[in-house]
Amino acid sequence: MKVYYSGKANLLYQNFPNVHESIVFLLNKLDIDYYIPEGEKHCAEGAFNIGFKDLGRKVAEEFITKLKESGADVAISPYAAGPGLWADYIPDTFGVKLPVPFIHITEFLNEEIKKRNIEFKPYKTKYFLHHGCTVGRKMGKAEHARELLGRIPELEVVEEDHPSIGVEEFRPEDFSTCPGAWLNLTQPELAPYVTENFVRAVVLPKLPEFVGSTCANGHAGIMMGLIAGGYKKPELKYITEILQESWR
């Protein structure tokens, strides 16, 4: 099986080389044949969400071409945007389809780790798991991240709670708050306030040691919030970093 790993350029652009390294570490450890596209500029979601529909279409078409050329069987990404948009919006709007499935990295890793029955070292800490709005809410894929982290002994995972869960038919991911990273593109002046408020109102009350989002863009929002608030704790760690550190 060959994997097309999308998002490296963005991870580096958003100052997450460690996240990229942890993904490569895991893919190597799992003995996965992967392909990292060169010259990936930005995911189509940025363009679509801002309102550049034509540009979004162009990026989407380029993605199809690159994916075909790579000969991959599956595409993965730590961003929620790509898999989310390709799940419905792009096919519905432009009538185009991907040649292979495009899934979130947590789904891919969870399945591969499950298949191989891999056991992790204990990691005694409290981790705040944020569900990216697209991957969690829209695609309903929150369980993979939970399962992945649940494989690590002694790791306590906390999530955002909401009084309507249990009263109405909602899951925690339905109400996960957006940390606000998009503002960095659409209204950068407001970004520090919204991201900081996310950390203060949503994350800090749970007193975690670490925090991370399924969506690398949400992750970037949390990072902005931690910086804007001058918060030393919790520390930002993506799910793959936690897995890397717990690898036996």
Added chain:
Amino acid sequence: MANFEKVYKAYVEELIEQGAKSEKLRTAIQRAVKAYRGNLKRALELFPDSPKLKERARKIKEYSIDHLPELINKTCEAVIRNHGHCHLAKNAEEANQIISNLVGEPKKIIVKGKSLTSEETELRQYLQGKGHEVWETDLGEFLVQIRGGRPMHMLAPSVDLPREEAAKLVSGITGEEIDSTNIEAIVAAVRRFLRNKYINADVGMSGANAISADTGTLFIIENEGNVKLSTALQEKHIALAGVEKIVPTLEDAFLITKVTWRYANYIVPSYVHMISGPSKTGDIEKVTTYGAHGPREFHLILLDNGRLEVAKDPVFKELLYCMKCGACMYECPLFWVAAGHYGKKYVGGIGVLWDAFIATGLEQAAPAAFTCLLCGRCKVRCPLSIDTPRMTRELRNILISKGYIPAHLKEFLKMFE
């Protein structure tokens, strides 16, 4: 597009300076969110049929917006049958003019219940400009009126105002000394002040939460009793409502009203008024005589202001389903920080869409269209699952095609060249 740059700058400046930087505002909103969630939970536990009602409400709205012209005619027929008067206003200016003519001359006293539609047309300011004495009677709106500015939430216009400031404002207008730690004392002072206004007013005004086309009945939700006093004691009752408030039947209107109050945070409101025409009696020889104890005249002004056009659009017609319950705002991460500064005449993500197509036009609404995170929490909370992020994404596309694009996004575009 130089003007758009100015509009954008002014919006962002207000958003940051008066919204995002205000710790006071953030604390007030945080408390309101907590109270809202707790109240809604209690209401849903007591009435577990609510999710089913939501689904029915959505269907009623879908049908109604698809049949608006027909429902407007039916409503007017019913109102006239009830000895009321029905007027269809094409735009805000026309609505204000009709109302001004109905109010007449010379200077009149007018008491007003809360109405977002009248905020849209800037009715109070218009009537004040004609020399009338106009009072907002909803406490939150009253506070907005005396401090200036605009409402910060659809249902809680002064959600950002702490008690100390409210006391100072009320004290300033009533001339009374008020204990600023005591909310009851503030409420009592406003109550005393407005009593005389209700009794002496010539005209009472209201909006409507829903209107049934078959009976021409207005449903109005309230808790304070101010709508009761603004629609019963005066010679004339004038109601201003957007055409999207119309639904086919009395039962439909009740259901919409019930879903509105449930998701607006109430187990049950203190009052739900049903008004179908002027006051009447048949107690002497069964001869119907108008103007018994309540208003002698009843006028319904139905406002189009772009709604009929939007109703034809397959994507944006969804914005007309909005019942203005305000639920979505309590879950919006931007509203938590910016409150009513996020938007213009209407607030929050759905408000931006209303501004764009109904209240302010594309240029004025454009800066706030780039505030939304498209995260979709509002859609989850909305009882009608209104897809605000989807519409916002489409709106941005329109704005960009018309050149209403912030400068930094033009730079972003260059990355792809």
